Amino acid sequence: xxxxxxxxxxxxxxxxxxxxxxxxxxxxxxxxxxxxxxxxxxxxxxxxxxxxxxxxxxxxxxxxxxxxxxxxxxxxxxxxxxxxxxxxxxxxxxxxxxxxxxxxxxxxxxxxxxxxxxxxxxxxxxxxxxxxxxxxxxxxxxxxxxxxxxxxxxxxxxxxxxxxxxxxxxxxxxxxxxxxxxxxxxxxxxxxxxxxxxxxxxxxxxxxxxxxxxxxxxxxxxxxxxxxxxxxxxxxxxxxxxxxxxxxxxxxxxxxxxxxxxxxxxxxxxxxxxxxxxxxxxxxxxxxxxxxxxxxxxxxxxxxxxxxxxxxxxxxxxxxxxxxxxxxxxxxxxxxxxxxxxxxxxxxxxxxxxxxxxxxxxxxxxxxxxxxxxxxxxxxxxxxxxxxxxxxxxxxxxxxxxxxxxxxxxxxxxxxxxxxxxxxxxxxxxxxxxxxxxxxxx
Numbered sequence: 204x205x206x207x208x209x210x211x212x213x214x215x216x217x218x219x220x221x222x223x224x225x226x227x228x229x230x231x232x233x234x235x236x237x238x239x240x241x242x243x244x245x246x247x248x249x250x251x252x253x254x255x256x257x258x259x260x261x262x263x264x265x266x267x268x269x270x271x272x273x274x275x276x277x278x279x280x281x282x283x284x285x286x287x288x289x290x291x292x293x294x295x296x297x298x299x300x301x302x303x304x305x306x307x308x309x310x311x312x313x314x315x316x317x318x319x320x321x322x323x324x325x326x327x328x329x330x331x332x333x334x335x336x337x338x339x340x341x342x343x344x345x346x347x348x349x350x351x352x353x354x355x356x357x358x359x360x361x362x363x364x365x366x367x368x369x370x371x372x373x374x375x376x377x378x379x380x381x382x383x384x385x386x387x388x389x390x391x392x393x394x395x396x397x398x399x400x401x402x403x404x405x406x407x408x409x410x411x412x413x414x415x416x417x418x419x420x421x422x423x424x425x426x427x428x429x430x431x432x433x434x435x436x437x438x439x440x441x442x443x444x445x446x447x448x449x450x451x452x453x454x455x456x457x458x459x460x461x462x463x464x465x466x467x468x469x470x471x472x473x474x475x476x477x478x479x480x481x482x483x484x485x486x487x488x489x490x491x492x493x494x495x496x497x498x499x500x501x502x503x504x505x506x507x508x509x510x511x512x513x514x515x516x517x518x519x520x521x522x523x524x525x526x527x528x529x530x531x532x533x534x535x536x537x538x539x540x541x542x543x544x545x546x547x548x549x550x551x552x553x554x555x556x557x558x559x560x561x562x563x564x565x566x567x568x569x570x571x572x573x574x575x576x577x578x579x580x581x582x583x584x585x586x587x588x589x590x591x592x593x594x595x596x597x598x599x600x601x602x603x604x605x606x607x608x609x610x611x612x613x614x615x616x617x618x619x620x621x622x623x624x625x626x627x628x629x630x631x632x633x634x635x636x637x638x639x640x641x642x643x644x645x
Contacts, residue, residue: 209446209456213239213427215638216447216455218435218472219463219582221249222624223612225421226278226631227461227638232426234639239427239455241447243434243582246415247422249463250583251624253413256573257500257537258527260413263575264496265587265624269404271394272625274632282420285411290523296510296564297369300361304565309509312366319359319367320398323350324391331385334393335619338596342385346596350387351379369511373520374405375589376494377543383491385595386622393620405623414624437473438462440607459638461610463631466490466602467584474609481601482611490615491589492622493578495545498537499556500529500571505536510564517547517559529570538567545578545586588615588622603633610634 215231217224220242231238246252250264268286270276279286295312299305330341350371354364368379374390375382394400410417422429434450438460447455464471466485469478477483497518509522518540525537540563542548548559550572557569577583602616612634617626 208441209454211239211453212456213237214457214642215239215459215461216241216445216457217461217463218438218447219249220244220247220418220422220429220431221463222251222418222421222627223614223631224249224461224463225418225425226628227463227612227635228425228427228429229421230632230635231638234635234643236639236642237427238425239457240425240429241433241435241449241455242429242431245432247429247431248415248418249627250465250577250587251414251418252575253415257498257571258529258535259525259537261498261537261573262409262414263498263573264577265414266409267404267406268410268624269408271400271404272620272623274620274628275623275625278421278628279410279417282417284417286408287411289407289409290507292509292522293506294508296508297366298511298513299365302365302513305362315363316366316370319354319357319363320370322357323353323367323371324387324396324398327388327391327396331388331392334389334395337385337389337392337618337621338599342388343596345388346383346385346593348384349380349592350375350382350384352592353384353387354379365513366511368514369519370402372514372543373511373541374402375491376541376586377491377589378493378514381491381493381591383590383592383595385592386491386589389595389621435472437475438609439475440609443608445608457608458642459608459610461612461634461638463612463627465583465585465588465613466615468582471581476607479601479604479606481598485594485598485602488591488594490585490594491591492586493545494541494543494586495548495574495576495578496586497540497542497548497550497556497572497574499540499560499569501536501538501560502533502568502570503536504534505538505567508564512563514543516542516562517544517555518542518563521560521563535570545576548574550574585615588626605637610638 214236521540612630614626620626
């Protein structure tokens with residue numbers, strides 16, 4: 204291949220400007236390579252996105268971080284990002300045996316789920332001894348199980364079983380019989396085996412000033428062009444380089460290419476040669492996540508609460524995040540909700556949203572709702588990575604491998620905090636290091 208085959212030549216073309224792509228591009232540029240980032244959206248951030256809706260900035264995608272997540276905490280320190288705590292609950296509401304409504308305090312609910320949460324991951328030290336090596340240990344045998352399989356074998360009483368299931372469907376964003384037990388193990392292993400810390404790490408602290416400002420700061424450190432609104436349609440490897448073609452017909456020669464697409468979305472690009480078998484197999488199966496995140500505005504200043512329904516309801520988790528005023532100056536509350544099936548709730552159908560909220564907690568009057576359907580978004584086709592049974596141990600090692608001059612950096616193939624922002628950063632650092640070692644050997 205020579206430069207006449209392309210409109211432009213660069214050392215590295217990075218496909219996608221989410222955390223993984225921005226971190227990889229920043230490190231490659233700092234290492235002295237010519238980097239071009241190609242982002243199909245009109246913004247940076249990928250599956251993180253802060254937008255002003257319902258009267259205030261809201262996180263439509265990934266939201267929470269924690270200091271036990273080493274890669275994201277290092278980047279927050281680098282860019283002077285603080286954290287803000289989501290409100291502590293004054294009330295707890297949940298569904299008991301047979302769907303009967305229950306309520307109490309946070310302490311009441313914690314006491315109810317404590318035994319089940321502990322027993323679900325009681326063998327994590329043997330299953331996954333080190334969080335940085337999630338396929339090493341007894342997980343090789345246990346990965347065939349779903350989270351539902353494990354709950355069904357614990358023999359919990361119906362009240363405790365209903366509450367424990369509702370907690371985990373919120374974490375994995377899909378029905379529990381579709382999600383590998385490995386998803387529970389790896390997050391608990393990442394927090395040293397302490398399930399309460401895992402719950403705190405995944406749903407408590409948000410980044411001050413929002414995710415979009417965070418990614419904007421990282422993008423400002425990229426020594427190279429970040430081209431927005433540019434969709435990549437094909438990547439063709441030719442010997443020691445590749446031709447990356449955009450929807451606009453531009454052809455870019457790159458010595459290395461970094462794909463940051465989630466597993467579910469890689470079919471949006473033609474790759475030649477075709478992708479490694481693990482990518483094709485997981486894309487055909489799809490990973491487990493199939494849910495939604497929805498912001499809901501309610502009349503008045505509601506008590507700060509969290510509420511759980513069941514994994515069979517459109518909204519399985521609902522909690523208060525902000526008090527404020529609506530456009531008429533009337534007091535309102537903004538709640539964030541999660542459900543296991545994105546197709547079962549439409550933010551534009553307020554009657555349907557009201558019905559879904561009623562199933563979680565009665566007495567709330569819905570006045571507005573908004574969301575972004577990440578499952579229907581062709582650039583993501585997923586919310587956050589949760590594996591189906593067997594996928595983690597079967598495929599993770601291959602998902603991390605380089606294929607010729609093609610590299611893969613995504614939270615989907617991270618080792619430690621797969622599915623989290625931390626994992627995206629980890630993968631960007633990993634692949635930038637590999638490329639620097641290959642193109643600028645010491």
